[in-house]
Amino acid sequence: MNSEGTVMDLLSPARLGPLDLPNRLVMAPMTRNRAAADGTPGPLMAAYYAQRATAGLIVAEATTPNAVGRTYPNIPGIYAPEHVAGWRGVTGAVRAAGGRMFLQLQHGGRVGHPANSGLVPLAPSPVALGEPVHTGGGPLPAPVPREMTVRDVQATVADFAAAARNAVAAGFDGVEVHAANGYLLHQFLAGNTNRRTDAYGGTVAGRVRFTVQVVRAVAAAVGAERVGVRIAPGVTVNGIAEDDTAVLYRTLAGELAGDGLAYLHVVFADPGDALFGELRAAWPGVLIGNPRLPWPGPPPADGGRAAGERLLAAGADLVALGRAFLANPDLVERLRTGAPLNPVRDRYLMYTGGAEGYTDYPALAS
Numbered sequence: 453m454n455s456e457g458t459v460m461d462l463l464s465p466a467r468l469g470p471l472d473l474p475n476r477l478v479m480a481p482m483t484r485n486r487a488a489a490d491g492t493p494g495p496l497m498a499a500y501y502a503q504r505a506t507a508g509l510i511v512a513e514a515t516t517p518n519a520v521g522r523t524y525p526n527i528p529g530i531y532a533p534e535h536v537a538g539w540r541g542v543t544g545a546v547r548a549a550g551g552r553m554f555l556q557l558q559h560g561g562r563v564g565h566p567a568n569s570g571l572v573p574l575a576p577s578p579v580a581l582g583e584p585v586h587t588g589g590g591p592l593p594a595p596v597p598r599e600m601t602v603r604d605v606q607a608t609v610a611d612f613a614a615a616a617r618n619a620v621a622a623g624f625d626g627v628e629v630h631a632a633n634g635y636l637l638h639q640f641l642a643g644n645t646n647r648r649t650d651a652y653g654g655t656v657a658g659r660v661r662f663t664v665q666v667v668r669a670v671a672a673a674v675g676a677e678r679v680g681v682r683i684a685p686g687v688t689v690n691g692i693a694e695d696d697t698a699v700l701y702r703t704l705a706g707e708l709a710g711d712g713l714a715y716l717h718v719v720f721a722d723p724g725d726a727l728f729g730e731l732r733a734a735w736p737g738v739l740i741g742n743p744r745l746p747w748p749g750p751p752p753a754d755g756g757r758a759a760g761e762r763l764l765a766a767g768a769d770l771v772a773l774g775r776a777f778l779a780n781p782d783l784v785e786r787l788r789t790g791a792p793l794n795p796v797r798d799r800y801l802m803y804t805g806g807a808e809g810y811t812d813y814p815a816l817a818s
């Protein structure tokens with residue numbers, strides 16, 4: 453059973469805090485590297501998101517809350533007035549097309565490079581990523597990050613809150629705090645990247661502290677009903693190794709369960725996994741499941757529909773799909789009519805810039 457106590461299909465309406473969603477399909481956040489070099493979004497991004505406005509909810513791509521948190525080239529920011537003005541163009545286009553949109557806030561932590569940000573990356577501990585980081589000049593070895601002081605931790609919490617305020621000023625319906633996929637918050641959660649001996653490390657209670665503080669500061673800034681959290685239990689991307697996944701996420705979900713947040717968003721959710729059921733039971737609000745599909749390699753021909761329906765049956769309220777939305781601006785209509793889906797092209801054309809592989813995926817002929 454989901455949080456409404458019912459089992460629904462993907463195309464049925466849902467409620468998300470103050471928002472009415474016309475369907476249960478969420479466009480998962482996807483980095484596409486189409487912002488200007490300074491992180492300002494432009495009209496091409498507005499066109500891309502407006503094409504996908506029939507999603508029940510769009511979660512816009514990972515966006516940097518401060519300069520040092522920048523991961524890769526052409527990642528959008530939300531800490532400067534130009535960023536807010538640029539995003540206003542995007543949210544205006546999505547709203548005009550009838551859509552609703554959250555913004556994902558991502559600090560890269562050790563997943564960054566001075567070639568991208570001009571700054572030495574900050575992380576819980578000075579443990580370098582064991583793989584290259586993509587820069588404007590191609591992949592470069594990851595630097596050893598500087599260990600965050602408690603003052604850095606507090607300043608970063610404040611930067612997240614300010615970024616959330618900016619996002620709402622830019623017209624977003626809310627923000628998603630990115631605690632998944634090996635970026636800064638996940639680096640605090642996982643024991644192999646968090647070697648701290650102070651209040652932000654060591655025990656599970658210590659390792660969840662930073663994420664809880666970020667989420668609470670963001671909720672205090674813009675209202676809990678506008679704040680979601682994305683987690684990736686057991687996911688090892690960006691060199692993450694958790695040795696206590698179940699207790700870690702049970703603890704985190706338990707800490708945040710009473711805060712009235714908009715949603716908890718679980719990456720690679722699998723209804724056959726005991727932890728998924730435990731998170732469902734522990735989380736009283738909206739639960740978004742991003743189903744575990746073949747990865748890497750192409751998603752299934754149905755884009756994830758069958759896997760998404762299994763997640764709904766197992767208690768998810770909403771289903772996030774990434775690659776299916778990337779390749780199908782009218783995914784909702786295609787699922788409604790049973791039309792075939794466009795396949796994803798060539799490595800997502802992430803670092804190429806421009807419209808190719810971005811806004812040129814065709815919609816069904818009307």
Ligand SMILES: Cc1cc2nc3c(=O)[nH]c(=O)nc-3n(C[C@H](O)[C@H](O)[C@H](O)COP(=O)(O)O)c2cc1C
Nearest residue numbers: 480481482483513514719742745756773774775800
């Ligand atoms: C091109 C691309 C960029 C992505 N960027 C992000 C991101 O910015 N933030 C994030 O949390 N996940 C990101 N992801 C992961 C997706 O949100 C999603 O979890 C993943 O694609 C699995 O869903 P799918 O099987 O429906 O594609 C990205 C995935 C792809 C394919």
